[in-house]
Amino acid sequence: MITLHNLSLPTSPALIQGGLQSLSLQLQRGEALWVVGPAESGKTALLDALALRRPVAGSATILNEPLSPHFPARTRQRLRQRIGYIDANPLFMDRLSLADNIALPLELAHFRHAEIQRETEAILQWFGLQDHAQALPTTLSHTTRLRAACARALITHPSLILVDEPALTLCPELQEHLLSTIKDLVQNGATALFAMRTRPPEVSFPEATLTLPYNPPAPTEDEKEETPPSLFAPLTPMAPTYEGRFS
Numbered sequence: 001m002i003t004l005h006n007l008s009l010p011t012s013p014a015l016i017q018g019g020l021q022s023l024s025l026q027l028q029r030g031e032a033l034w035v036v037g038p039a040e041s042g043k044t045a046l047l048d049a050l051a052l053r054r055p056v057a058g059s060a061t062i063l064n065e066p067l068s069p070h071f072p073a074r075t076r077q078r079l080r081q082r083i084g085y086i087d088a089n090p091l092f093m094d095r096l097s098l099a100d101n102i103a104l105p106l107e108l109a110h111f112r113h114a115e116i117q118r119e120t121e122a123i124l125q126w127f128g129l130q131d132h133a134q135a136l137p138t139t140l141s142h143t144t145r146l147r148a149a150c151a152r153a154l155i156t157h158p159s160l161i162l163v164d165e166p167a168l169t170l171c172p173e174l175q176e177h178l179l180s181t182i183k184d185l186v187q188n189g190a191t192a193l194f195a196m197r198t199r200p201p202e203v204s205f206p207e208a209t210l211t212l213p214y215n216p217p218a219p220t221e222d223e224k225e226e227t228p229p230s231l232f233a234p235l236t237p238m239a240p241t242y243e244g245r246f247s
C-alpha cells in the first residue's frame, strides 16, 4: 500500500546534523499511525511527500503506485483523487460557497449531480456545517474552516488519509469526531497518518507511533539482506471497498 525506502526528508539541523533524515516505512490497508516529533522534525514534510506535494528523493510506492521522476501527470491526478489531506492551512476557493468547496473533489472525479448533492448534504451534516453551507469561506472562523477541510478531504472516502496537527488540536470535539470517523474508514480498508508533536494520552486509536526525526533500528544479521525493512506487520485484510455513507 505504502512503502518508503530511504526517503530523504528535511528536518531541523538542530535535530539531525545536515538537516536530512532517511526514512523507511511500510503501511498496509487498514493500518493507521501517529507521526510524532518536535517542531521541525519533518512531520509535515512526510505528509506532503505522501500527498504528492513535494518531490521525493529515495524510493516510494504510494497506493501501490511506484513513484518515479517520469511519473505521468494523469497517474498523479488519479492518485491524488484517492488521497484526503487535511493540511495545516487548508485553502478554499473564496468565490464558492462552503458547500461547493466541499463538493469539489466529487465534481473533479465526475460523480453524477444527484450523488454529489446527496453526499455533500450528508457530510455537511456529519461535520455540523449545514448552517454554513451557503457561506463564503472567508466569512468563517478558523475552526469552521478546519471542519470544512475535514469534510472536503473525506467526502470521497479516500484510500489514504493524512491529517496535520491543527485539525487534531484546535478543538477537542473536532478531534474526537475526526478520529472516530477516520477509524471507521480505516476499519474498512483505508490507511491513515496523523501528525502531532506528541500523541494525545487519552486516545487509543491508532496504536502505532512513528517518531521523527527517524533513527532506524540497526539491522540484525538476518535482516541485512532484506529491503525494504518493514516496521509494521500487516493487519488482517479488510473489506475491499467502503460502502458506508456519512449520515
Ligand SMILES: Nc1ncnc2c1ncn2[C@@H]1O[C@H](COP(=O)(O)OP(=O)(O)OP(=O)(O)O)[C@@H](O)[C@H]1O
Pocket: 010, 011, 012, 013, 037, 038, 039, 040, 041, 042, 043, 044, 045, 046, 197
Ligand atoms: N520546501 C522545503 N524545502 C526545504 N526544507 C523545508 C521545506 N519545507 C520545510 N522544510 C524544512 O524541513 C524541516 C521540517 O519541517 P516540517 O514543517 O516538516 O516540520 P514539522 O515537524 O511539521 O514541524 P511543526 O511541528 O513545527 O509544524 C524544517 O527544518 C523546515 O525548515
